[in-house]
Amino acid sequence: MDEAKQVGRTSESKARAEEKWITFRIWRQEEADKPGGFEDFKIAYRKGANVISCLMEIQRNPVNAAGQTTTPVTWDAACLEEVCGSCAMNINGRVRMACSALVDKLEWPITLEPMRKFPMVRDLAVDRSRMFESLKQVKAWIELDGTHNLGPGPRQSQSEQAQRYVLSTCITCGSCLEACPQVTQDNDFMGAAPISQARLFNLHPTGAMHADDRLRGLMGPGGIQDCGKAQNCVQVCPKEIPLTTSIAAMNRDVTKLVVKDLFFKDTESEAAAGGPA
DSSP: OOHHHHHHHHHHHHHHHHOOEEEEEEEEOSSTTSOOEEEEEEEEOOTTOBHHHHHHHHHHSOBOTTSOBOOOOOOOOSSSSSSSOTTEEEETTEEEETTSOBGGGSOSSEEEEOOSSSOEEETTEEOOHHHHHHHHHTTOSOOOSOSSOOOOOOOOOHHHHHHHHHHHTOOOOOHHHHHOTTOOTTSOOOOHHHHHHHHHHHHSTTGGGGHHHHHHHHTSTTSGGGOOOOOHHHHHOTTOOOHHHHHHHHHHHHHHHHHHHHHOOOHHHHHHTTSOO
């Protein structure tokens, strides 16, 4: 055997000796009404890998740590750059985005579980419909008269733009609901994200025209009155949105509206405008 081949074989043996394996403990559950449990998988370590890339590796070769062929793991993902919000899951007991969770920064073995505050779909995938229903409740959109050009909007200062921009970065991932002790599958508390979105659209120059409607949405069932001020939401938000500040601001505005309705409600003006009598 010549020297070149000997060096190549030595290098190959050294690489294999230094190869690492990552163990993933993944929650498996076929349906919501069926029992579930953990299944272990081992994949080769790759520097800089994130949880989603590891799940993709398992999907390509669904063989568990015992060497048994199994069904591919089900999870949600789309953008892979922390924008869509769909890959939120519990990783080592803490809710976070799987696309930005790097294995180099996680404790091994890595445990993956679905969010528990949402109905189960399968494995790591859950149904987050409650978040979108809450956004409907608070009318988290801007009303427009039509599709025609409405002209330039009111000028905004840099400080106003900065305040509204950070609120607009919400990706509806559900992390704030998962971390909130007030949110359960048995209640209808909307959580921090819809409350913060109501604030965003109430700050909009055009959206402010319907601010009272959003505040009354917050006063409805599962609204802001159910918040226990635990402040867990702001600690897990992947976009670092000041959720507790939004909750405090909306609490203040809701209180003002209650006082206004109680002492200063102009029923004659509302009736003339076609509103509630």
